[in-house]
Amino acid sequence: MRQRLQQVYLSQVGVREQGGANRGKQVEQYLASVGFGPGFSWCAAFVSWCYQQVDVEHPQSAWVPSYASRHHLIYKRGEFLKQTPRVGDVFLIWYERLKRPAHIGFVDQWQDTWVITVEGNTNDDGSREGDGVYRKRRIQRQVWAVSDFVDQ
Numbered sequence: 001m002r003q004r005l006q007q008v009y010l011s012q013v014g015v016r017e018q019g020g021a022n023r024g025k026q027v028e029q030y031l032a033s034v035g036f037g038p039g040f041s042w043c044a045a046f047v048s049w050c051y052q053q054v055d056v057e058h059p060q061s062a063w064v065p066s067y068a069s070r071h072h073l074i075y076k077r078g079e080f081l082k083q084t085p086r087v088g089d090v091f092l093i094w095y096e097r098l099k100r101p102a103h104i105g106f107v108d109q110w111q112d113t114w115v116i117t118v119e120g121n122t123n124d125d126g127s128r129e130g131d132g133v134y135r136k137r138r139i140q141r142q143v144w145a146v147s148d149f150v151d152q
Contacts, residue, residue, distance in 0.1 A: 002150055005050060005051070005056065005150065006088060006106075009106050009108075009118045009133075010118060013133050015120075016132035016133075020039075021129075022121070023038045030045040030046045030048070030120065031045045033052055034062040041121055041128070041129065042121045043064065043104050043105060043119060043122070043128065044061060044062045044063060044104050045062045046120025047106065048060050048062070051149065056149050057149065064092060065101055067090055067101075067104055068092055069147070072147040073147055074147065075143070076145045076146075078141070082148070085146040088150050089147065090146065091105060091106075091115060091145070092144050092145045093143065093144055095128070101145065104119070105118060105119025105122070106118045108135065113139060114137050114140060115139075116136070122134050126142075
């Protein structure tokens with residue numbers, strides 16, 4: 001299951017918004033998968049769309065905090081709660097200004113200091129309001145939490 005999920009999200013790397021912010025054929029498919037139209041932030045919709053392609057049960061939501069349910073958390077604020085994050089788990093980034101997690105994507109590799117990710121609605125700088133799907137390298141301390149929906 002994890003390998004199939006990885007194939008799905010990696011196949012989306014390079015998708016870019018077209019015709020304006022939070023728009024474009026593929027971006028609008030991500031948003032439609034959670035019941036939203038064009039123009040909304042779509043990092044969580046990207047996660048949901050990928051999970052739907054391989055029939056993983058998940059919140060099916062565009063609201064990032066919905067992916068941080070206690071039952072699914074395996075890592076939080078530097079502490080491993082259940083296991084080391086694996087391919088296909090989702091990471092969440094906390095935004096102090098918003099007082100909540102506000103960006104999400106897939107863990108592709110969990111390394112000693114770094115996390116290799118695939119995430120939607122980001123850019124080369126790692127913004128939560130970007131322009132496409134990117135494979136990124138983030139320092140672990142940026143990650144607030146990780147949830148496992150594949151095995152939990």
